[in-house]
Amino acid sequence: MNFEVTEEQKAIREGVAAVAKQFDDHYWGRKEAEESFPFEFHRAMAEGGWLGITMPEEYGGAGLGVTEASIMMNEVARHGGGSAAISTIHINLFGPHPIVVFGNSDQKSEWIPRLVSGKDQVCFGVTEPDAGLDTTRIKTFARKVDGGYIINGRKLWTSTAQVATKILILARTTPIEECRKPTDGMTIFYTDLDRSKIEVRKIPKMGRAAVDSNATFIDEYFVPDAHRIGEEGKGFSYLLHSLNPERILVAAEAIGMGHDALGRAARYATERVVFGRQIGQNQGIQHPLAESWIELEAADAITMKAAWLYDAGMSCGAEANAAKFLAARAAFTACERAVLTHGGLGYSKEYQVERLMREVMVFRIAPVTEQLILSFVAEKVLGQKKSY
Amino acid sequence: MKVLVPVKRVIDYNVKVRVKADGSGVDLANVKMSMNPFDEIAVEEAIRLKEEGVASEVVAVSIGVKQAQETLRTALAMGADRAILIVAADDVHTDIEPLAVAKLLAAVVKEEEPGLVLAGKQAIDNDMNATGQMLSALLGWSQATFASEVTIEGDHALVTREVDGGLQTIKAKMPCIVTVDLRLNEPRYASLPNIMKAKKKPLDEKTPDDYGVDVSPRLSIVKTAEPPTRKAGVKVGSVDELITKLKDEAGVI
Numbered sequence: 001m002n003f004e005v006t007e008e009q010k011a012i013r014e015g016v017a018a019v020a021k022q023f024d025d026h027y028w029g030r031k032e033a034e035e036s037f038p039f040e041f042h043r044a045m046a047e048g049g050w051l052g053i054t055m056p057e058e059y060g061g062a063g064l065g066v067t068e069a070s071i072m073m074n075e076v077a078r079h080g081g082g083s084a085a086i087s088t089i090h091i092n093l094f095g096p097h098p099i100v101v102f103g104n105s106d107q108k109s110e111w112i113p114r115l116v117s118g119k120d121q122v123c124f125g126v127t128e129p130d131a132g133l134d135t136t137r138i139k140t141f142a143r144k145v146d147g148g149y150i151i152n153g154r155k156l157w158t159s160t161a162q163v164a165t166k167i168l169i170l171a172r173t174t175p176i177e178e179c180r181k182p183t184d185g186m187t188i189f190y191t192d193l194d195r196s197k198i199e200v201r202k203i204p205k206m207g208r209a210a211v212d213s214n215a216t217f218i219d220e221y222f223v224p225d226a227h228r229i230g231e232e233g234k235g236f237s238y239l240l241h242s243l244n245p246e247r248i249l250v251a252a253e254a255i256g257m258g259h260d261a262l263g264r265a266a267r268y269a270t271e272r273v274v275f276g277r278q279i280g281q282n283q284g285i286q287h288p289l290a291e292s293w294i295e296l297e298a299a300d301a302i303t304m305k306a307a308w309l310y311d312a313g314m315s316c317g318a319e320a321n322a323a324k325f326l327a328a329r330a331a332f333t334a335c336e337r338a339v340l341t342h343g344g345l346g347y348s349k350e351y352q353v354e355r356l357m358r359e360v361m362v363f364r365i366a367p368v369t370e371q372l373i374l375s376f377v378a379e380k381v382l383g384q385k386k387s388y
Numbered sequence: 389m390k391v392l393v394p395v396k397r398v399i400d401y402n403v404k405v406r407v408k409a410d411g412s413g414v415d416l417a418n419v420k421m422s423m424n425p426f427d428e429i430a431v432e433e434a435i436r437l438k439e440e441g442v443a444s445e446v447v448a449v450s451i452g453v454k455q456a457q458e459t460l461r462t463a464l465a466m467g468a469d470r471a472i473l474i475v476a477a478d479d480v481h482t483d484i485e486p487l488a489v490a491k492l493l494a495a496v497v498k499e500e501e502p503g504l505v506l507a508g509k510q511a512i513d514n515d516m517n518a519t520g521q522m523l524s525a526l527l528g529w530s531q532a533t534f535a536s537e538v539t540i541e542g543d544h545a546l547v548t549r550e551v552d553g554g555l556q557t558i559k560a561k562m563p564c565i566v567t568v569d570l571r572l573n574e575p576r577y578a579s580l581p582n583i584m585k586a587k588k589k590p591l592d593e594k595t596p597d598d599y600g601v602d603v604s605p606r607l608s609i610v611k612t613a614e615p616p617t618r619k620a621g622v623k624v625g626s627v628d629e630l631i632t633k634l635k636d637e638a639g640v641i
Contacts (some may be wrong), residue, residue: 049579
């Protein structure tokens with residue numbers, strides 16, 4: 001067992017930190033207030049080559065694993081950008097995974113370099129109003145026509161669709177009733193997001209105003225055969241490949257945000273003097289902060305373990321889910337404590353922690369809820385009967 | 389023209405320095421270490437010279453503990469072509485003195501035959517500000533210290549120096565040693581593709597014995613102490629009171 005951070009991993013952390021530190025609280029506060037996409041941050045990360053961290057080297061990426069991607073995203077989250085900074089680039093890391101693994105060489109050489117350089121931004125059209133985690137119930141349908149498909153349907157929570165140039169769509173190509181298994185009969189398309197033909201409607205939400213989430217309406221949209229990934233009907237199984245990496249990344253991101261909030265709280269606790277002493281000198285203040293550090297570090301340990309398992313080609317479902325569960329809770333609690341440590345000022349926007357607190361909530365819900373994680377562990381690890 | 393850039397692994401400038409309990413030095417155990425910021429500026433300048441076509445190769449060299457390999461990888465990730473690590477100490481608390489470093493660098497210079505040595509003006513850990521000057525003396529090369537601007541013109545370097553009261557421009561005959569100051573440039577960050585490339589660049593490991601240099605210390609540290617803590621100030625009620633206090637209590641006017 002070796003917990004030593006490699007030279008390369010250190011260099012990744014420092015390189016990412018150097019980019020992230022150019023964007024201060026003022027920048028992220030302004031992006032939030034103006035609800036404007038952090039293009040400058042996206043560009044800076046693209047210029048540093050960071051968007052290609054998990055992409056194959058032959059297409060301009062670095063070919064690194066989930067471990068390195070987790071380190072990178074953890075660092076992205078530590079410098080005030082919160083989930084806005086994360087979501088600006090998150091989907092780039094594992095969203096295009098089906099293309100990398102199942103796309104043909106023409107598709108890969110045409111699409112991946114553009115994602116690595118930041119020329120293209122992709123959004124993810126999987127979730128639907130009537131099918132969240134129950135993905136097999138999606139209603140979006142791709143009807144085969146000469147030379148391609150006509151797609152109709154609605155997608156929900158399509159993040160970055162206001163700015164993305166590409167969309168990855170999961171659609172049924174065979175009705176569920178006609179499939180042998182519910183997971184059959186779905187197909188993945190990677191195609192242009194033409195907002196003159198696909199309607200993208202912003203969803204007002206609790207946090208992360210800078211990076212949009214949307215309801216997306218696809219109406220008689222033609223997609224050529226060349227934009228289909230892999231075989232027709234196998235889309236769902238392609239998607240499964242990126243589920244565990246995503247959970248691990250989300251865990252690493254949440255932990256980064258938790259550390260950001262905790263750092264702010266610890267700093268404030270040593271600066272703020274009440275009744276003639278630093279407030280952090282009181283155990284009522286210092287103990288909860290210490291507890292958060294312990295929780296975040298514990299979550300980090302299992303997150304890195306899950307990443308290591310994945311990169312070593314071993315099964316990591318339980319660990320990836322456990323990491324997401326622990327990390328989201330630890331980060332949520334750290335942000336809550338950060339607000340409380342700041343007292344009244346924690347409630348004001350000036351001290352940023354209220355923004356982090358609003359943003360951190362999403363990690364407890366997405367990409368998978370705490371309840372489904374518990375059901376997964378109960379069933380797969382502890383041998384209990386499926387409860388849903 | 390080849391450019392040689394010495395880089396030192398030092399305590400990160402963001403770290404709050406703590407003195408060891410026995411006063412023998414600064415505590416470096418489990419502390420973040422980075423490339424000396426002035427050396428980063430030197431690396432950046434060397435890479436720019438290469439990009440301009442003035443330099444053909446940039447060689448980074450570090451002298452110290454084995455972990456200085458990380459510092460050299462940083463230089464390689466910024467754009468240096470290859471690196472030489474001279475492992476001269478086992479303990480992270482051992483600081484190789486400027487004269488020994490200068491002697492080792494002089495030996496490296498004789499082997500590598502660079503046209504220019506670009507070094508940081510000083511390391512932020514011990515602030516000796518001596519290595520570049522000593523190297524110049526050992527080699528008999530010209531030196532230009534505290535550079536804020538460097539231009540190579542044929543067999544001369546035009547160097548603007550930050551001196552007390554202004555800027556001085558001097559013309560130094562090549563080959564020469566230039567030590568760089570804070571305002572020369574703003575070092576770049578290592579991009580991911582360059583971090584990946586750095587892994588494959590050559591890094592030679594040597595020892596002081598390979599160069600026949602004795603690195604045993606000639607100085608002994610008598611005491612290391614924290615700076616005195618600043619006493620709280622007082623608020624004055626009026627300009628008159630301030631002047632009175634400055635005159636009578638502080639005795640400065």
